Amino acid sequence: MPPLLPTRPLPQPLESTIGYLLRLGGANGFPSLTWLQAYRKHMGLPAQDFEVFFEQATGHGSPALLNLWGPSSALLPIRPEKRLGIKNTYWNLRYRRWCPECLREHGYWRAEWLLTLQIACPVHRRLLHELCPSCEQPVGWYSGELVRCRCGGELAQVARIEVTPPLQAIASLLSQKFATACERISSTLLSDSGLDLLLADVHVARLLELLWTLGCYTHHRALKIPLKVQHHHRIEVALPVLESAAQILWGWPASFQDFMAELSDPAQRQALDLHLFIGLHLKALSKALNHPELHFVRQEFERFVTANWRGVIVDRHRFTDQHLTAVQPVITGKEAAEILGISRKKVVVLVSEGHIQGWYPATKGSRRFLVVDRESVRRFQQGCSGGLFTLVEAARYLGTSRPRIRLFVAGGLLKPAFKPNEQKEHSAHWMFEQAELDRLLGGLSTQMHSTPDCDSLISLDQICRGRARDGADLVTLLQAIQAGALAIIARDPCQQGLKGLLLDRSRFNAWFAARLPEKQIFALAAAARYLGLKEHVLNRPGFRGGHFV
Ligand SMILES: [Zn+2]
Ligand SMILES: [Zn+2]
Secondary structure (H helix, E strand, O other), X not given: OOOOOOOOOOOOOOEEHHHHHHHHHHHOOOOOOOHHHHHHHHHOOOOOOHHHHHHHHHOOOHHHHOOEEOOOOOOOOOOHHHHOOOOHHHEOOOOOXXXXXXXXXXXXXXXXXXXXXXOEEOOOOEEOEOEOOOOOOEOOOOOOOOOEOOOOOEOOOXXXXXXXXXXXXXXXXXXXXXXXXXXXXXXXXXXXXXXXXXXXXXXXXXXXXXXXXXXXXXXXXXXOOOOOOOOOOOHHHHHHXXXXXXXXXXXXXXXXXXXXXXXXXXXXXXXXXXXXXXXXXXXXXXXXXXXXHHHHHHHHHHHHHHHHOOOHHHHHOOOOOOOOOOOOOEEEHHHHHHHHOXXXXXXXXXXXXXXXXXXXXXXXXOOOOOEEEHHHHHHHHXXXXXXXXXXXXHHHHHOOOHHHHHHHHHOOOOOOOEOOOHHHOOOOOOEEEHHHHHXXXXXXXXXXXXXXXXXXXEEHHHHHHHHHHHOOOHHHHHHHHHHOOOOEEEEOOOOOHHHHEEEEHHHHHHHHHHHHHHOOOXXXXXXXXXXXXXXXXXXXXXXXXXXXX
């Protein structure tokens, strides 16, 4: 066991570990950090952790350790939690960085100065320094003394360099987040400025990622992979990147929207492939910031895409594992072109503009082919929006029969634009507006579902086939949907009209179960299920009558 060092200064709030070792040596007559190597050899100390050495050499208990943060000398490695989850690239151990006024006032090295992206002092509102005022060289940790360069230059005597207000705000935020992470206290806002509110839930490690990524992507607009910037531990390299990040965050979200507008290609607004519109640069940026704490960036990104990209509908209709056969109401882009008598290119434009519905199914090869909803082609051919439908056409549009349409009208579900009088009711003089038919289909906003077979969904067709006798017939279901008791959540692209409407299975089951006891008259099968009996038992003479009350 080595003896305690003669002078044992206490660690100061948020002091850097490596800075403390320098100060500890200085207090005991060893001005340079190289003392550690010599001391260890002299004392015959084994390789050990910083924590063990600290207690043995100073006698201070572990509470004093709570003031020390950041990496230590390689000889005395520190526990990982002292790095606060911050990536090694953001810890700068190559050269020192400091605020001359802080150094003069307090005489110790703050841990946050080791962060590559902390380049200003939030207290003194000035740029940090990394060059000796005399020899103008970077100052390493193992050369020079506590506040003196190896050339003798005074590190605390450097002329002030101002920083811009956005950069100042970033430095304050970084400093505050760093302190919060060290003290493990819940984040308290410095102010209620927009920036502090926007980044309230962001940990310092993520803030560094955000600043670097956003800054690099906005500063180095021409580079494909701008994150690989050399020497980012140098203030002169980090400064313009941080300025860019600060400008974007300072004017959030308008500045970010402007930035995206500048980088996206307006000529590709209609492109089916989103990446053609946003370009590789924005695509990479949106991928880079995927931590949940940074979702506000993604939200802004999606807001931009939704507002500016016309290919949206198509992209959401991308299908996987869809078996496309001739009997299904899905045709190829080529067939659609033939039906419409136009070029395939024009079909692509019509799809991207939302006039007809189509998508690119996932295929194993790299070849992409367009498939199109046959019904949407027919609708388009008919002249569609605002068009009037006869009874036959309405039935085809809704994927149902003419008698059903009459039932819908009788049940108040559909209002015809024109209804022939009693004598002529059989004729095809009925008129329906398309908007009215679309309303029954759940409106135009209903999305295609990529996996309509999944267990969480049930289609109207399935329900009617299985439960119509028990009171879940098509008219009742549509009435419940219009009353808001049930909701259409998506469309099965392989089913026409009403048949393809998809409901949430568990919500339907709850609705259906709630209805069962209310019902006064049961069909045979339902009565048997309700009573927990076999159907043939109810068929016995005692139960005859067909209706059970
Ligand atoms: Zn300062
Ligand atoms: Zn010097």
